[in-house]
Amino acid sequence: MGQTIVNSEAWTVLLGGGALRAEDLRAVRERTLHLVAADGGGDVALRHGVIPDAVIGDFDSLSDLARSEIPADRLHHIPEQDSTDFEKCLTRIDAPMILGLGFTGARIDHELAVYHVLTKYPSKRCVIVGEEDVCAHVAGDIEFDVELGSRVSLFPMGAVTGRSEGLRWPIDGIEFAPDLRVGTSNEATASRVRVSFDGPGMLLILPKDSLWSLVDGLLR
Template sequence: MNHPIITAEAPILLVGGGEFRHADLTLAQTWAGRAVAADSGALVLLRHGVTPEAVIGDFDSLPAETRAALSPDTLHHIAEQDSTDFDKCLRNIEAPLILGLGFLGARVDHQLSVFNRLAARADRPCILIGREDVVFHAPPRLALDLAAGTRVSLFPLRPVTGQSTGLRWPIHGIDFTPGGRVGTSNEALADEVTLEMDGPGMLVILPRDCLDAAVRAVLAAGSAPSTVRA
C-alpha cells in the first residue's frame, strides 16, 4: 500500500499552473496554512511569494530554473503518464479538505479533466476556487448556510438522483445525467440548503463569495458518520 506524500489534519492548499488573483490566494490561506504545488503550480506559487512544501507531478511543465530553486526534498516526481498531475496530487494528499487554486478559468479540456477527477476521487474532498465560482463534488449529505437568492448549480458527471430542501426547484424525483437533465441555475430560498445524493457524481457550483460556507459544509460532511453510497 502506498503512503500519501502529504498528510494533514487541517485543509491543504493545492495550486495548479493556471493564473489567479493574489486575493484568491489570501482567501484560501485563511483556511489552509500549508501549500502544495501540482507541477508548474510551483512557479505560480513562487511568483506569489509562497514556497510550496511539496511539488507533485510528472514535471513536464515545471521549468528547470524553478526546479533548481526548490529543495530536492520537496520534489516528488511521478513519471507515469496515465493520470493528470491533479490526480497525482489528489491521491497523494490525505487531508480533511483540499482547496484548489489555478485549475479553473484556462483551457476547457483541462477543466473537464479536473471535474472528472473530482468525481472519481470522491474520497478526497476538494473545493476548486475560480474567479466567479467554487466547485466541488457533493458528499452524500451536505448542509449549506446560504443567503436567500444565492445561485446553486448542480451538474452531474454520471447518472445520479437525490433530495433537497431550501432550493427554489427541489431535486427529488429528478434523474440527473450528463447528457440529459442537469440542475444549473437553481436558487437558495432559505438560510440553509440541504442536499442528499444517492451516489457519487454530482458537482456543486456556487458563487465565489460562498467559499467559507462551502468549506464549513464539506468539512462538516466529512466529520459526519460514514455512509455507504449507492
C-alpha cells in the same frame, strides 16, 4: 492511489497553473497550513512569493528556474502518464480539506479532467476555487448557508438522483445525467440549503462568496 506524500491534520492548498487571483490565494492561506503545487503550479507559487511544501507531477511544465529555487527534497517527480497532475496530487495528499486554486480558466480539457477526478475519488474533500465560483463533489447529504437568491447549480458527472430543501426548483425525483438533465442556475429560497444524493457523481457549484460555507458543509 499513490503513496502519500503530504500527510497533515490541517487544511492544504493545492495550486495549479491556471487562472489565479492573488487575493484568493491570500484568503485561503490564512486558513491553511500547507501549500502543494501541481507541476507548473510550482512556478505560480514562486511568482506569488511562496515556496511550496511539495511539488508533485510529471514535471513537463515546471521550469528549470523553479526546480533550482525549490528545495530538491520537495520535488516529487511522478513520471507515469496515466493520470493528470491534479490526480497525482489529490491521491498523494492526506488532509481533511484540500482547497484547489489555479485549476480553472486556462485549458478546457484540463479543467474538465479536474472535475472528472473529483468524482473519481469521492472520499477526498476538495473544493475548487475559480474566479467566480467554487465547486465540490457531493456524494450524500450536505447543508450550507447562503444568501437568499444565491445561485445553486448542480452538474452531474454520471447518473444520480437527489432531494433538496431550500431551492426554488426542488430536485426530488429528478434523474440527472450529463446527457439527460443538469441543474444549472437553481436559486436559494432559504438561508440554509440542503441537498442529498443517492450516490456519487454530482458537482455542486456556488458563488465564490459561499466558499467557507461550502467547506463547513463538507466537513460537517
